[in-house]
Structures are given as structure tokens and as C-alpha cells.
Amino acid sequence: MKRVKINTLLASDEQIEKVIVKGWVRTKRDSKEFSFMELNDGSCLKNIQIIADSKLENYVEISSITTGSAVSIEGRLVESPGKGQKWEIHADKVDVISIAPEDYPLQKKRHSDEFLRTIAHLRARTNKYGAIFRIRSEMAFAIHKFYNEKGFRYLHTPIITGSDCEGAGEMFRVTALDPSSVAKAGKMDFHSDFFGQEANLTVSGQLSAEMFALALGDVYTFGPTFRAENSNTSRHVAEFWMVEPEMAFCDLNGNIDHAQELLKYLTKHAITNCSEDIALFTDFVDKELRKVLETLINEEYAKISYDEAVELLIKSGKNFEYKVVNGNDLQSEHERFLAEEYFKKPVFLMNYPKTIKPFYMRVNDDGRTVAAVDLLVPRIGELIGGSQREERLYILEERMEQMNLSKESYWWYLDSRRFGTVPHSGFGMGFERLLMLLTGVSNIRDVVPFPRTPGNIDF
Ligand code: 4AD
Ligand code: MG
16 A cells, blocks of 8 residues: 555545555654654645554554654544544554654754754754745746746756856855865966866856847746855855846846746745645744735835935935945845835835946946846845846947956857847846745745855755
């Protein structure tokens, strides 16, 4: 007989004479005649209650079952007289697969997030983290579903690259050179390295995606990206996933409409397909979450220019830690003020000064700003960063010169502006920040299975 998952059993319309479930015991209590176990197999948030009669032949062994132990149960699925559960299983057979000793760390019902980070290899066995990682899985699927329905092609951009897309120089080096021979030589000799030149882990798949948008039309990448920025904040990790659509024949407005459509679709998908797990967060993690999600779905997102935002921030009279200066990048406190307090909904910020943005963004007619767009959302700040791309070869070359970028190493990128160049646009959405937004989880370390941050790569 085949094992059935608990989510399937709990959705059953009828009693079942014989079922097999396997999972881990969350809690157990014994009475004189029975042993009651709450069993979870990770298929859903809910446990199923198992009732084992003391007449079972291995009842002594059953009595020794502890929290965290793994068991296989054969029995009858019957209606439960208990509150809050439709079904329970009356066991005919209890096989102990393994007993967890008393030092199993998840004995209590509640543990702090900080503690659970120190046992990241076990935390998915708690209600909260089980829910987070089921939602993470479902939302990755939803992203592919959205783009598949819209006729976008899925592109695998390289993880190891020779170019720095964002030009911020926050890259992890990839090398096959032996550190001791590098030390002996006193320098890295890239010519003798694996690729014969410098190589890094990608910070964004954008430049490759642009090449394919100019061939396949609408494409997206969705994969891991890496940043060696030493910012120990609750919104940065060194390894994160990014969704990056890139669209040919699309301007900044088309880009913005697409971003709004994507976020609304994903929020609806989460509410429809992860309702039980989302409810855990609306009930226990963030009382405002339901409202936030409704706003994401129902409201038109605000749109303002960078200049307007700066003016708003200065007029707000708020005492920010970092002073607001036109020409400087906005800090997360500024971004959050705009989304959280001022607009109380997501806000698109457009047309930033070109001096604070990468070389590939399209220069506006004013010559001072570029067709950039960031989407700022309540509680997190920047969720999306993107732009219309500079499609005019001479302006792009000029920008690269101004920014001291080598035209030789970007020769292939420049080729795309020589051969059939067209207006095109795209953006990157941080997948972890999306998950924070949808769950109300306030630390990015808690939505990544095994987070990588400065000084931390234990698991
Ligand atoms: O704004 P960013 O740097 O944009 C790019 O990389 C563009 N090349 C994307 C594109 O146009 N195709 O990053 C995009 C998003 C940010 O808005 C943020 O959500 C997320 O990626 N992000 C991070 N998430 C977690 N940890 C970090 N260290 C992140 N850095 C960026
Ligand atoms: Mg950005």
C-alpha cells in the first residue's frame, strides 16, 4: 500500500479503511488506554492526530516515542470528535522508524527566530519555517507560471561571468588559481587562470537577458545572484534569487505596468494557493499583513519622479538619520517613509539622476536623469530595480567613457546596439524581498533556507 500525505488525508471527503502515513512526531501524550500523537509530514501546516491503542503489540516501544521521532502509521482515517480537526487516524500498526533523543532542540512550542537561525538545518520542522519554505516553493512556481502564461521565454543566464553588470564592484571572485602560488607571485596572474581573465559570480543576469530579448522578444531569468556588499542589514544577503524580465519594444511605462501586473498576480497566487500558510503569518507574525496584501492586489501603485520624491522627503520635516540631498541615492529609511507612511502603498520612483545609476540606463531628454525605475514597498523599501535601456550606441559609448568602463570588454554588449537595436526595458525583483513582503517576515535571513551573510556560511 502506498503512503498518503497528510494534506491529502485532511482534504478527504470520506472515511478511509486503510491508510499509511509517515512523518515526524510533533507532540505526544499518553493516557492509560491510548497514546495520542500529533504527526506532521511537511505536506501542510496541520498535523494529523494519531491514536494508538495500548493493546497494540509493540505498545512499550510506542510509549518510548519522543518529539522529533519518525514513524510510519497504518490505520483507519475516521472523523475526529476533537475540535479544529476533521479527521484522525486510529492506528492498527505503528512502526518506529527512528527515535529522536532528548537533545532534539525543537522541544518547545515556540523558539525565537534568532535561536532558530543557529539551527537552520532543523528550523524547517517548525510551523513557521515550514510555512515559509512551502510559500517560497509555491511562489517560485508562480513566477514561472506567470511568465509562461504571458509567452515569455525562460533564459538561463551564466552564474560565472566576466563583466560587472551593476558596475558597483561588489563581486565574488571565481578562480582556479592556487592561493599559495598567488601569494608567492605577489599578484593574481589572470592570464594563467582558468578563463584567462578575471571572472566573478554574477550580480545580475541582465546584460545576457538583453541579448536574448533582442532575439526572442520577451524573456526572463530567475536564478541565484551574488553580492559581496558588506551590509549587515535585515534586507541584504550575499546570495539571493532575482527574477529579471527583459522586454524588446518596451519603454519605461510598459516596464512599470509589467512590474505592477507581476506583483498583483503573485500576491493573488499566494492568497489563493497558500491560504493556510499565509494565515499563520496574518494571525501570528503581522496583524497588518492581510491589509498589506489587499492593498497590493486592489490599489493602483503610486508613481512619482525622483525629484518629486526628494521634495516630498524634505517637506516632510522628518528627522532622518541620513539627510536628503537631491543627487544622492535614497536611503532605506527614505524609501520606507515614502511607501509606508506617505503613500501607504507601493510606489514607483522614476527618473533618477544619471550620476547615481549604472551605465546601461537610458538618458532622458533633460540629459541629467535616466529612465530608471525602483518599486518601493511598505516595510522593505526597494523591491524592484530596473530601467529602460540605452539603445542608442553613441550615447551608450559616451556614458561608458564617462564612467571609465572598457568598451573593449563590453564589445558584445555594444554589438547589440549596432545590429538592429530597439527600445527595450527590464527590471530585477529580489525574490527574498518578495517573500518578506508576502509573509511579513522582517529579516531576510528567515526566508532563505541557508542564508549567506558576512561571516556566516555555517550550513
Ligand atoms: O536594483 P538591483 O541592483 O538591479 C539590478 O541588478 C538590475 N541589473 C536588474 C535588472 O534591471 N535586470 O537589484 C534588483 C533587486 C533589488 O531591487 C532587490 O530587491 C534585490 O534585487 N537585491 C537584493 N536582495 C537581497 N540581498 C541583496 N544583497 C540584494 N541586492 C539587490
Ligand atoms: Mg537597485
